[in-house]
Amino acid sequence: xxxxIIGLGLHDEKDVTVRGLELIKSSSxxxxxxxxSILSVGKERLESFYGRNDxxxxxxxxxxCHAEEIxxxxxxxxxxxxxxxxxxxxxxxxxxxxxxxEAGVKVELVHNASAMGAAGCCGLQLYNFxxxxxxxxxxxxxxxxxxxxxxxxxxxxxxxxxxxLDIKVKEPDFEAMKRGKIxxxxxxxxxxxxxxxxLIESEEIRKGKAYNPQSTLCVGLAxxxxxxQCIIAGTLEELKEQDFGAPLHCVIICGEVHDMELEALRPYxxxxxxxxxxxxxxxxxxxxxxxxxxx
Amino acid sequence: xxxxIIGLGLHDEKDVTVRGLELIKSSSxxxxxxxxSILSVGKERLESFYGRNDxxxxxxxxxxCHAEEIxxxxxxxxxxxxxxxxxxxxxxxxxxxxxxxEAGVKVELVHNASAMGAAGCCGLQLYNFxxxxxxxxxxxxxxxxxxxxxxxxxxxxxxxxxxxLDIKVKEPDFEAMKRGKIxxxxxxxxxxxxxxxxLIESEEIRKGKAYNPQSTLCVGLAxxxxxxQCIIAGTLEELKEQDFGAPLHCVIICGEVHDMELEALRPYxxxxxxxxxxxxxxxxxxxxxxxxxxx
Numbered sequence: 001x002x003x004x005i006i007g008l009g010l011h012d013e014k015d016v017t018v019r020g021l022e023l024i025k026s027s028s029x030x031x032x033x034x035x036x037s038i039l040s041v042g043k044e045r046l047e048s049f050y051g052r053n054d055x056x057x058x059x060x061x062x063x064x065c066h067a068e069e070i071x072x073x074x075x076x077x078x079x080x081x082x083x084x085x086x087x088x089x090x091x092x093x094x095x096x097x098x099x100x101x102e103a104g105v106k107v108e109l110v111h112n113a114s115a116m117g118a119a120g121c122c123g124l125q126l127y128n129f130x131x132x133x134x135x136x137x138x139x140x141x142x143x144x145x146x147x148x149x150x151x152x153x154x155x156x157x158x159x160x161x162x163x164x165l166d167i168k169v170k171e172p173d174f175e176a177m178k179r180g181k182i183x184x185x186x187x188x189x190x191x192x193x194x195x196x197x198x199l200i201e202s203e204e205i206r207k208g209k210a211y212n213p214q215s216t217l218c219v220g221l222a223x224x225x226x227x228x229q230c231i232i233a234g235t236l237e238e239l240k241e242q243d244f245g246a247p248l249h250c251v252i253i254c255g256e257v258h259d260m261e262l263e264a265l266r267p268y269x270x271x272x273x274x275x276x277x278x279x280x281x282x283x284x285x286x287x288x289x290x291x292x293x294x295x
Numbered sequence: 296x297x298x299x300i301i302g303l304g305l306h307d308e309k310d311v312t313v314r315g316l317e318l319i320k321s322s323s324x325x326x327x328x329x330x331x332s333i334l335s336v337g338k339e340r341l342e343s344f345y346g347r348n349d350x351x352x353x354x355x356x357x358x359x360c361h362a363e364e365i366x367x368x369x370x371x372x373x374x375x376x377x378x379x380x381x382x383x384x385x386x387x388x389x390x391x392x393x394x395x396x397e398a399g400v401k402v403e404l405v406h407n408a409s410a411m412g413a414a415g416c417c418g419l420q421l422y423n424f425x426x427x428x429x430x431x432x433x434x435x436x437x438x439x440x441x442x443x444x445x446x447x448x449x450x451x452x453x454x455x456x457x458x459x460l461d462i463k464v465k466e467p468d469f470e471a472m473k474r475g476k477i478x479x480x481x482x483x484x485x486x487x488x489x490x491x492x493x494l495i496e497s498e499e500i501r502k503g504k505a506y507n508p509q510s511t512l513c514v515g516l517a518x519x520x521x522x523x524q525c526i527i528a529g530t531l532e533e534l535k536e537q538d539f540g541a542p543l544h545c546v547i548i549c550g551e552v553h554d555m556e557l558e559a560l561r562p563y564x565x566x567x568x569x570x571x572x573x574x575x576x577x578x579x580x581x582x583x584x585x586x587x588x589x590x
Binding site: 007009010011012013014015016017018019021022086087088089090092094095097098101108109111112113114116117118120121123125126127128129130131132133134150153154157159225227260261263264267 | 302304305306307308309310311312313314316317381382383384385387389390392393396403404406407408409411412413415416418420421422423424425426427428429445448449452454520522555556558559562
């Protein structure tokens with residue numbers, strides 16, 4: 001018996017692979033991981049398409065504290081654990097895989113599209129991406145910018161940086177809890193606009209010239225892999241003012257942009273954008289970046 | 296009418312998404328890109344699964360020199376252009392997309408799994424990968440090592456490097472051509488073994504200590520996303536001697552390996568491997584790497 005960790009892709013119920021669909025239909029138990037990403041459709045639509053009405057939603061607490069409820073049943077029958085995107089891309093489910101294998105349960109992955117791959121649809125070559133960063137929500141007291149030196153290192157090496165944006169699902173409402181009630185806040189998905197503002201603020205805090213909010217080419221992407229996906233390229237100051245619509249959003253901070261990339265990206269560039277084009281014609285200002293190389 | 300560029304995933308005819316399958320069935324024309332990667336099944340199996348017997352193989356010459364034969368028909372009816380993996384990951388089909396759009400043809404992508412995402416199945420976090428490199432076949436006169444400084448830059452930043460390995464499909468046989476015949480050599484797919492040898496040779500040529508063939512942790516991967524995929528971790532000297540079986544293969548040169556990564560990777564590690572574990576317990580020898588920082 002096997003624990004199948006099955007990627008659902010990025011859009012709707014039809015993004016599952018044929019192999020994944022067959023496994024879901026024939027599994028004894030089906031769990032849906034529902035806290036690190038979202039599809040454009042809900043559980044009911046998936047259930048109707050899969051022809052079963054017993055999908056169990058697995059939130060963060062369930063996966064992190066009760067993972068055995070997912071993999072132990074795989075000793076007696078096949079279990080499908082469904083995740084948006086790919087099982088090992090943006091969110092890696094290493095922990096449940098390790099624990100399942102330690103318990104003697106065979107684990108198999110069914111891969112699918114992920115945001116980390118689909119980001120290449122804007123015309124930038126995935127080859128040229130450096131390490132991926134995550135941008136958490138800032139608040140008045142907590143503005144963690146540990147991603148900042150990673151962007152700088154990527155850019156000094158000419159590489160693009162994919163920024164995944166914070167998702168808050170089923171966050172406890174601490175005010176209500178003080179009154180003895182368990183209440184969850186509505187889900188929040190960081191927009192390109194908020195990410196751009198926080199990136200601008202991070203540059204003000206760090207002052208390392210990792211990027212220039214007025215001139216570095218960036219790309220805002222929304223609903224990657226969905227029919228109404230939205231791609232807009234421009235500076236952070238420009239992207240901050242654009243409307244990207246519904247979640248999920250992500251941002252790319254460009255490094256060195258090659259000719260073919262620029263050609264593929266051009267249709268998405270804001271008209272009259274103030275992106276800097278350097279002497280060689282590429283959208284990359286090495287001189288500005290190296291002026292202050294304190295990583 | 297639309298040109299759909301449809302990812303087929305990594306294994307067989309059932310790795311297509313349900314959406315992709317519907318589009319293939321309803322398209323007027325179907326082309327299969329057959330020179331940058333391979334599935335474990337051939338055209339006949341795909342045709343039988345799709346219920347159509349008219350798939351046209353598009354080799355490199357066809358896609359690069361006669362792309363209009365693919366996208367012009369999309370003015371009159373939907374066209375599916377099938378690619379192994381994802382349309383914009385390991386191989387980007389930017390050129391045909393740009394040309395199709397210039398010709399007024401609408402282009403849509405159907406994403407899928409790619410080697411660049413599936414490589415995360417070995418336990419290394421995709422977040423921590425830097426730029427991807429390609430290793431071409433060396434011969435006696437031509438040993439291009441332009442990938443070498445990229446590995447070094449990735450590793451100095453603590454990042455892993457995914458190495459995609461050369462594929463030679465439909466290469467002309469120059470000896471036969473001298474005799475006036477057009478003959479193609481049998482296809483060649485670089486193995487982990489050849490890649491490891493060439494990486495060892497590259498270190499001897501460049502002498503930059505980007506990695507140490509005797510101590511740097513690397514991972515060899517074969518047939519990613521297929522039921523018989525093979526993952527073995529060890530040094531380049533060790534991987535060179537392992538048997539990975541049928542293609543496709545790729546290699547990862549590790550940067551800094553975090554605890555969770557090491558735990559997930561451990562089942563694949565060669566027993567008694569000579570990988571260096573540094574003072575903090577991680578498989579990353581920063582001291583050796585920085586001794587000779589001439590990138």
